[in-house]
Amino acid sequence: MKRLALLIAVALSVIMSFAAKNKKKAQQPLKPMNEFVSELMGKMTVQEKIGQLNLLPSGDIQTGISENSSVSEAIRNGRLGAILNLKGVENIRKVQQMAVEESRLGIPIIFGMDVIHGYETIFPIPLALACSWDIPAIEQSARIAAKEATADGLFWTYSPMVDISIDPRWGRVAEGAGEDPFLGSRIAEAMVRGYQGDGSIYSTDKMMACLKHYALYGGSEAGRDYNTVDMSRIRMYNQYLPPYKAAVEAGVGSVMSSFNTVDYVPATGNKWLLTDVLRRQWKFDGFVVTDYGAINEMMNHGMGNQQQVAALALKAGTDMDMCSEAFTATLEKSLQEGKVTIDEINQACRRVLEAKYKLGLFHDPYRYCDKKRRASDIYTAEHRQAARNLAAETFVLLKNDHVLPLKKQGTIALIGPLADTKNNVPGSWAPTATYQYPTLREGMQKALQGKATLLYAQGSNICRDSVLQADGSFYRSIPRGDDARMRQEALDIARKADVIVCAMGELQEMSGECASRSDLELFDVQRELLEELLKLDKPVVLLNFAGRPTVLSWEQQHVPAILNVWFAGSETGDAICDVLFGDKSPSGKLTMSMPKNMGQIPVYYNHLNTGRPVAEGTQKFVKFQSNYLDVRNEPLYPFGYGLSFTTFEYSDMTLSSNQVSADGSITASVTVKNTGSYDADEVVQLYICDKVGSISRPVKELKGFKRIHLKAGESQVVTFTITPDLLKFYDYNLDYVLEPGDFDIMIGPNSRDVKRGRVYLRGN
Incomplete structure (x- = not known):
């Protein structure tokens, strides 16, 4: 018995010493990020650097990872940088402990999951959230999702999804904000703020957001998922790219590449998209992760064998491989054969390690493993x-x-x-x-x-x-x-x-x-x-x-x-x-137009005009004009539409001036009155149409909105400030320009029923 007691005492002493050592280590201040990461990478082998670029699924979401699984082996060998779909603070702590205590360098793991519209408190689907037009509440929904997910050990979410889509046949419209780039941009910013805060160093109730799907995934032909996307770059810049750019400017920590092709090159291997636009033009400094299995899928696109597509993805600017295991299988060989460089591997590895630094994992790898929060938050x-x-x-x-x-x-x-x-x-x-x-x-x-x-x-x-x-x-x-x-x-x-x-x-x-x-x-x-x-x-x-x-x-x-x-x-x-x-x-209020029949699709409010337009609201077929024989052009319910239990009356619009200079601004105002018997909210919407441009411009574009509350019988003056920035667009050369000329200003309860005025923009 004395011998047993002695052994127990020694064991407890070792455990307490180890715990104290780890606690002391966790509390020591870290060197600045660049210096810390450089020193760490100086200790890493090529295999360990490539391992940081590897993301694998846990297997079973609820039960964790078997210690004898291939995932466990990859963790112990320093060949895994992140895990998706592992739920539960105890499961996550166990796996993190494996990474920190059983691998050579003890580099912690990133744990991610698709926390899209809530964790266990589930908010409406994102398309529905957008229909609230309530930006503060949408931001709060992301903040609550982050608080709950981090309380259960997770700290990376594959959200927000900001893909613009004009085709409701595509099922993933449920996951986005609808058809409009202006509203989509404001929601993208709000979601990033809600998940991350400022994203510099994450607090334990914040998580890293992942912008997706970059880019143009919502433009898939025939609304069929994973299908081809093909469009002009002018359309990309003016209609599809703004929400991605807005999320990047809001500080999103990671970006997920999309499955589809862009200019006939899959997004995951598209250097123009991932490096020229995302990093050089937009100054994104986080890491890029693929969608599930996307590197291997490039073989189906005819881009080569696994070694070729993995090298293509890395050189294009992809940093982390989700579930293809193409990087770990081929990059070392490609390095030896001169098909990739050590600088390219180092760059991707550095981006992943910097994310871990910002998440605080090097300070304390268990900082998201607080069991008390699981019970209370x-x-x-x-x-x-x-x-x-x-x-x-x-x-x-x-x-x-x-x-x-x-x-x-x-x-x-x-x-x-x-x-x-x-x-x-x-x-x-x-x-x-x-x-x-x-x-x-x-x-x-x-x-x-x-x-x-x-x-x-x-x-x-x-x-x-x-x-x-x-x-x-x-x-x-x-x-x-x-x-x-x-x-x-x-x-x-x-x-x-x-x-x-x-x-x-x-x-x-x-x-x-x-x-x-x-x-x-x-x-x-x-x-x-x-x-x-x-x-x-x-x-x-x-x-x-x-x-x-x-x-x-x-x-x-x-x-x-x-x-x-x-x-x-x-x-x-x-x-x-x-x-x-x-x-x-x-x-x-709708954020996607609702069609009258399937043949109208795609039907969306911010379309270009034709040379033979039918006047808005025309209720009969007009020969030799752009319309259908069997259905009128307008949707059943237009973008921005939604009724209330009360009624609202809009006054004519008042403009502070009918001219604006290139460095000035004007205001547009309407008085909105609740003419019914219920207190209610109304979403007042501002649209602008550029009447003459160097390229054809949409018939109208959302450029502002305000959600107001009016008691029965109450009135409120709603004012929008129109600045030159709201009048800019990307021209034929993809320059962001401000061109002088006439602009129609429209305010109303939806994109169809608007009050109008006209403003002239003077040149410099």
């Missing part, structure tokens, strides 16, 4: 309330024939396949979600308790085609049943009700990555059920669940009230009830 009441408030701001009221808001009385029938499904509450890209969030049915039961009777029926499958429904569920399915029987159940309860609420649309995984759709109309069995419910001649409200703009022309004609609720996150049930029953007035 995740899914809190405060965070949930913020998510609930913001979700209500994202809902877009598309139509309301005196049906909404509903009263909490009588009998209400809740019908539809999206009414009671926990799997489809959070929205796509919520891999950390617990899926125990309240459903709409549960939210309505709580809201109506003791006040009204709620009846429920699923009513239908998502669609008649079981294979299509399974393909679109991605393991987050809803129960399938017999459509005839479910429809009859729905009709039976609807006959007993005073009002019918229909929760219909697509499953959450029917938008997002690899979720392109060629037909965006309401699925067959849901439409058939809706038609039967409308025949009962009772008030019907359609809650349209979607991760993209959908085609609602038939619904616009026949359904009395339509509220687009997107996928609103963990607080979906309560947030919908807040608006449905009038505790809050809807204030969301």
Whole structure:
């Protein structure tokens, strides 16, 4: 026993000595970043430098990494720089300890995950967030996501996704801000600030953001994911690149290259894109990581074998290889053969190590592994309330024939396949979600308790085609049943009700990555059920669940009230009830135009004119003009559109001057009055059209917006300052220019219904 006690005492002494040594080491001040990284790299072998450029998945998100796995072997050998998709502070600490204590140089690992619109408190999908036009609240959502993720050990997120897209067939529109570069830029900046703070040295409740997908991923042909992108550089600079540039200027720490080609060269191997534009023009000083497996995918693009595409990626400016293992497999050989240089490897390694320095990992590799924060900072009441408030701001009221808001009385029938499904509450890209969030049915039961009777029926499958429904569920399915029987159940309860609420649309995984759709109309069995419910001649409200703009022309004609609720996150049930029953007035405004039919796609507000334009608002076919025989040019619902429970009246516009100099500014003002009976928010929007330019210019471009709150009967003067910078554009030579001439100034509640004025810009 004495011998055992002695052994235990010695062991404890060693452990305490080791802990004290590590604590002392962690508390020692580090040398300045450049000097520290240079000294560290001086100790590293070529293999260890290449290892820092290697990012691998953990395997199972929840259970961690086996000590005998290939990932563990790579960590111990100093051949791994980062890990994605490992959740849980204890799992992360265990792996970090392996890197710090069992590899030769003890270089810590970066842990990342797709924290896209929340961690465990889930906010609405990014497209919905954009429809709030509430920049401070969007920034707060990113700040809360960072606080929760870092409390669970994670400190790198693959967000924000800022790809502009004008094609709703592309499923990943759910992950972006929509079709407009100005709004997209403001949201990109806000998300970066929310995740990172200033990004110089990260505090433990901040995480490194990763701008994606650089670049042009949202321009994929036919809306098919991973597909070809081909456009002029003028269009890139004026329409697609501004949000990326805005995120870089906001200090984003990392950038993810996109899958698609740019000028026929895959983005991951495109030196013009990654070096000339990103680093030389925009002065980005962080590191570039590929998208999942993108280096190996360049072989499918016809760019060579694995060794060739890995060398191409490195020389183009790619610093970290996500999951291809192409760098670790080939770069040492390419170095020996003179196909890459040691300077190129060193440059990429330095960028990764600098990110680790800024994250504070060399000061304390376990600084994000505080178990106490895991218990106190995740899914809190405060965070949930913020998510609930913001979700209500994202809902877009598309139509309301005196049906909404509903009263909490009588009998209400809740019908539809999206009414009671926990799997489809959070929205796509919520891999950390617990899926125990309240459903709409549960939210309505709580809201109506003791006040009204709620009846429920699923009513239908998502669609008649079981294979299509399974393909679109991605393991987050809803129960399938017999459509005839479910429809009859729905009709039976609807006959007993005073009002019918229909929760219909697509499953959450029917938008997002690899979720392109060629037909965006309401699925067959849901439409058939809706038609039967409308025949009962009772008030019907359609809650349209979607991760993209959908085609609602038939619904616009026949359904009395339509509220687009997107996928609103963990607080979906309560947030919908807040608006449905009038505790809050809807204030969301579309950030993607909603087409009348599939043949109109792409339809977007900031298009160029044609030589034979049809006048805006024309309601009939005009021969020898640019229009369709069978549908008018305008979308069903334009960019910026969204109704309220109240009404707003806009005065004519007042301009402080009808001329502006190249170094001056003017103001444009309107008075907005709440002419209805509900207190509500309104998003006032500023658009500008350059009437004469050296290249053809869009018919209008968003250049400002303000979200205001007006009580019933209240008025407010809303003023925008128009500076020369708002009038600039990239010309044929890609110079950012200010050209004199006439500009139309427009202010209104959406891109269609505007008050106009004209300003002349004088030359120098």
